[in-house]
Amino acid sequence: MMASTKRAAAPQGFTNGTPEIKSISALAFGSDGVLFIGDSKSASVFAIATGDNQNNEKGTAIELKKFDLKVASALGTAVENISIQDIAVNPVSKKIYCAVQLNDGSSALLRIEGENLVAVNLKNVDYSFVSINNVPAEDAKDQRGRPTRVSSVTDLGFYNGKVLVSGLSNQEFSSTFRSIPFPFTKQQDQSSLEIYHAAHKQYETASPIRTFTASEINGKKYLIASYTCTPLVLFPLEDLKPGTHVKGRTVAEMGAGNSPIDMITMKKNGESYLFMANSSRPVFKVKYKSLENFQGSLTTPVEENFATAGVDFISLPMTNVVQLEKLDDTKFIVLQRKSNGDLDLWTPGEWFL
Amino acid sequence: MFVKQPRSHLLWVLSVLLFSFCSNPNNEPPEIGWENNRAVSVSFSRSLVKGVSDDSLSQYIQVSLGDFPPNPILGEFSTIDGKINFIPVVPFTRGMHYHIIAEEKIIAEFTVPADTESKNPNLTIFPSQDTLPENILKMYLVFTEPMVEGQSLLHIHLLNNNGDTLSGTFLDLQPELWNEKSTTLTLWLDPGRIKRDLIPNKILGNPLTKGETLMLHVSENWKSKTGLKLNRHYSKTFFVDSRDEQIPSINLWTLSIPTSTTTSPLVINFSEPLDFSLTLNTLQLLDENEKVVLGKIELTDEEKGIVFLPLNPWKKGNYKIKVESRLEDLAGNNLSRPFDKDLKKKAAVEEKDFYERAFVVE
Numbered sequence: 001m002m003a004s005t006k007r008a009a010a011p012q013g014f015t016n017g018t019p020e021i022k023s024i025s026a027l028a029f030g031s032d033g034v035l036f037i038g039d040s041k042s043a044s045v046f047a048i049a050t051g052d053n054q055n056n057e058k059g060t061a062i063e064l065k066k067f068d069l070k071v072a073s074a075l076g077t078a079v080e081n082i083s084i085q086d087i088a089v090n091p092v093s094k095k096i097y098c099a100v101q102l103n104d105g106s107s108a109l110l111r112i113e114g115e116n117l118v119a120v121n122l123k124n125v126d127y128s129f130v131s132i133n134n135v136p137a138e139d140a141k142d143q144r145g146r147p148t149r150v151s152s153v154t155d156l157g158f159y160n161g162k163v164l165v166s167g168l169s170n171q172e173f174s175s176t177f178r179s180i181p182f183p184f185t186k187q188q189d190q191s192s193l194e195i196y197h198a199a200h201k202q203y204e205t206a207s208p209i210r211t212f213t214a215s216e217i218n219g220k221k222y223l224i225a226s227y228t229c230t231p232l233v234l235f236p237l238e239d240l241k242p243g244t245h246v247k248g249r250t251v252a253e254m255g256a257g258n259s260p261i262d263m264i265t266m267k268k269n270g271e272s273y274l275f276m277a278n279s280s281r282p283v284f285k286v287k288y289k290s291l292e293n294f295q296g297s298l299t300t301p302v303e304e305n306f307a308t309a310g311v312d313f314i315s316l317p318m319t320n321v322v323q324l325e326k327l328d329d330t331k332f333i334v335l336q337r338k339s340n341g342d343l344d345l346w347t348p349g350e351w352f353l
Numbered sequence: 354m355f356v357k358q359p360r361s362h363l364l365w366v367l368s369v370l371l372f373s374f375c376s377n378p379n380n381e382p383p384e385i386g387w388e389n390n391r392a393v394s395v396s397f398s399r400s401l402v403k404g405v406s407d408d409s410l411s412q413y414i415q416v417s418l419g420d421f422p423p424n425p426i427l428g429e430f431s432t433i434d435g436k437i438n439f440i441p442v443v444p445f446t447r448g449m450h451y452h453i454i455a456e457e458k459i460i461a462e463f464t465v466p467a468d469t470e471s472k473n474p475n476l477t478i479f480p481s482q483d484t485l486p487e488n489i490l491k492m493y494l495v496f497t498e499p500m501v502e503g504q505s506l507l508h509i510h511l512l513n514n515n516g517d518t519l520s521g522t523f524l525d526l527q528p529e530l531w532n533e534k535s536t537t538l539t540l541w542l543d544p545g546r547i548k549r550d551l552i553p554n555k556i557l558g559n560p561l562t563k564g565e566t567l568m569l570h571v572s573e574n575w576k577s578k579t580g581l582k583l584n585r586h587y588s589k590t591f592f593v594d595s596r597d598e599q600i601p602s603i604n605l606w607t608l609s610i611p612t613s614t615t616t617s618p619l620v621i622n623f624s625e626p627l628d629f630s631l632t633l634n635t636l637q638l639l640d641e642n643e644k645v646v647l648g649k650i651e652l653t654d655e656e657k658g659i660v661f662l663p664l665n666p667w668k669k670g671n672y673k674i675k676v677e678s679r680l681e682d683l684a685g686n687n688l689s690r691p692f693d694k695d696l697k698k699k700a701a702v703e704e705k706d707f708y709e710r711a712f713v714v715e
Binding site: 081 | 391416417418420424425426427428441442443444445446447449451490491499501502503524525526527528529530531532533535537539541576578579580628630631634679681685687692
């Protein structure tokens with residue numbers, strides 16, 4: 001019932017033990033079966049050597065109906081007591097992992113094996129962690145009982161040897177985006193960035209990133225971020241340096257009253273597409289070519305009518321997608337609330353690409 | 354592992370019922386193990402499972418909810434002192450009934466009792482004022498018990514004078530912004546609608562409109578982590594006033610300075626309400642040697658001021674109040690920048706990390 005962990009050589013800086021994970025807010029895989037867990041409650045990112053590192057070129061398409069009921073039953077509780085926090089696919093084995101939060105405050109990490117769920121062992125594992133809360137040392141000394149500053153993890157990614165973390169503070173509406181070199185070191189050489197969004201040359205506000213992905217556009221590495229209130233913004237990754245004030249360029253505002261949930265990059269016939277799941281819109285599909293063609297405009301100030309122009313995108317006939325994850329280069333998985341009320345985890349056909 | 358065999362649900366239930374009435378009358382009931390008020394394990398007599406080695410227990414026994422066919426709950430079995438112990442991956446749920454099954458038969462069952470020790474949670478809503486700016490950015494809900502997370506927008510509603518619910522006012526965030534103990538929730542009004550010139554602001558307008566009287570309603574159905582409902586429903590009625598685009602200035606604060614050798618409080622009046630959480634976090638008092646003066650800060654006058662109660666008597670000399678620039682008013686304007694910075698206007702103050710205000714104790 002408990003998945004066994006195959007011991008491989010632990011990555012640099014890992015120790016063996018039981019990580020004190022207080023909540024699982026976000027998941028992302030690195031290389032060699034290393035799973036990153038974003039923990040909002042302890043304001044940390046944990047790196048776990050799962051031992052799941054057997055290479056599989058292709059992922060297996062799945063269809064698990066009433067996935068939430070299946071998870072609740074495996075955890076011995078009712079479906080109203082659980083929420084599925086995040087889903088991640090190990091890019092090496094193509095196995096699907098799922099983080100679950102329970103009403104009583106506990107959390108669980110599960111892996112899908114065929115039609116079954118197994119618990120991922122988090123005891124006596126090789127792990128390392130890094131804190132993402134820069135609380136001044138003197139903070140705790142002078143007064144007691146003050147509300148604490150929380151940095152919740154809104155999204156987590158691994159790109160180019162770095163763990164990318166977007167967070168949101170419970171006190172200020174500002175972006176806490178960090179780029180942390182991996183393996184983690186004791187030195188605090190992570191970048192903590194202020195990210196501003198400029199609206200139409202007139203107003204400028206700090207904004208937290210809700211979800212992001214990183215990719216190359218015209219040979220240059222970009223952070224493609226979607227904001228809590230204004231969807232698609234590009235940042236050249238080379239501009240993200242510690243202590244800098246980086247302004248992103250909005251390439252599309254994709255609709256009011258909506259929040260982005262997940263973004264992935266897919267490929268078909270040598271062409272790349274950005275897929276984005278939304279809280280109250282269908283899944284959007286954006287051609288990377290369109291983003292590339294926008295390159296010239298990105299360096300010039302945003303024009304007044306820019307917001308309505310933006311990058312062209314297609315709305316796919318797929319609504320109420322609450323999780324979106326890449327399975328392999330040509331397949332992705334969605335956790336979708338179907339019209340009959342069921343929450344199904346399934347693999348859409350390749351024709352969606 | 355349970356082996357599925359074709360048979361009707363009814364027959365299965367009957368056989369299970371018969372078995373549970375007849376079997377093992379002399380055995381002790383399963384014992385629930387508790388940790389931090391949560392049911393983290395269950396143990397039962399080893400004699401209930403005969404002819405099975407310790408190593409293969411998990412293949413013959415399963416713990417499950419009373420579902421059909423039974424789905425095994427994920428966890429680990431072990432044998433200690435003549436008892437089989439099962440630790441589920443997550444604690445058992447309060448009020449739920451579980452079966453222990455061996456070879457398709459219920460060999461024991463147990464119910465996790467509802468929590469009778471914890472108290473029903475109470476709630477305090479911040480800001481306390483009953484007049485709020487049109488562009489108010491956030492509210493805080495402070496509970497007396499750890500609460501179920503991820504469901505706030507099911508339980509919180511903003512109603513207008515006619516009793517209609519205003520939709521899309523609050524930002525739907527997952528994960529929600531709770532403190533570590535899950536007792537304080539930060540609730541953002543949709544900033545996309547507050548920021549001038551963004552599409553949500555242009556199309557939907559500001560979440561609140563000047564001149565309205567609104568009511569924030571919090572349902573008593575919101576449960577604590579141990580499953581207890583709020584002690585009652587809560588509501589806060591407030592009047593919506595003009596937009597606040599002015600940054601707060603510590604130079605406008607009025608101070609009532611105590612005298613030396615006393616432990617009288619230093620009283621600071623802000624002249625406007627400031628953010629509840631940030632006020633308690635961003636202020637420090639320093640003496641003339643730049644050492645932190647120990648004491649306690651309490652909010653007063655609906656967050657329009659604080660009293661600082663020193664731990665030790667004041668000494669004659671120079672002091673200063675040092676404030677982090679991230680301290681905000683109710684509309685998200687901090688000491689350095691307004692929430693919405695107009696790039697065509699000159700900044701009102703120089704942007705700094707800290708601002709200071711000096712005073713002298715005589």
